[in-house]
Amino acid sequence: MAVLGSSMVVLVGIIAMWLYTRNSGVHISPKPNTTYDYIIVGAGSAGSVLASRLTENPDINVLLVEAGGNPDGLWVVNTPGAIPNLLHSDLDWDYRTVQQTHSSKGIDGQSSYWGKGRSLGVSSFINFMTYVRGNRYDYDGWAAKGCDGWSYREVLPYFLKS
Structure with a gap:
């Protein structure tokens, strides 16, 4: 976030097409060497909201980069009871922690599974649709x-849109 406001050139990444299909006025250009005012890496809950908020100004050019694909249309993503089917799937990075000394004692090898979504929306769809709003003091x-x-008062309407 230290470089916000400066122009940057991006040469690599996958553009989050989700923003392209929304009515947000976003212009996405897949051409290399395009200059952007902001580059946001990660199209999770925070990155998507930030990109949407920044593009409310039509003079700002934003690139949202996400390594995963677009899960729209997959029934399993929109069905809370089916979410366990996403764990260890192509839509999960399927991370494991390093061997733990003081935790995971009941797990073989003392290494815990750490599910992390691999798509637009990232872990917001793989975490059983749990919702936690940010801290007002932050x-x-x-x-x-x-x-x-x-401010919390100014950002709150963006949380209430969903």
């Missing part, structure tokens, strides 16, 4: 440090 702190428009 947002108000950012606004107090000069991030105009990012």
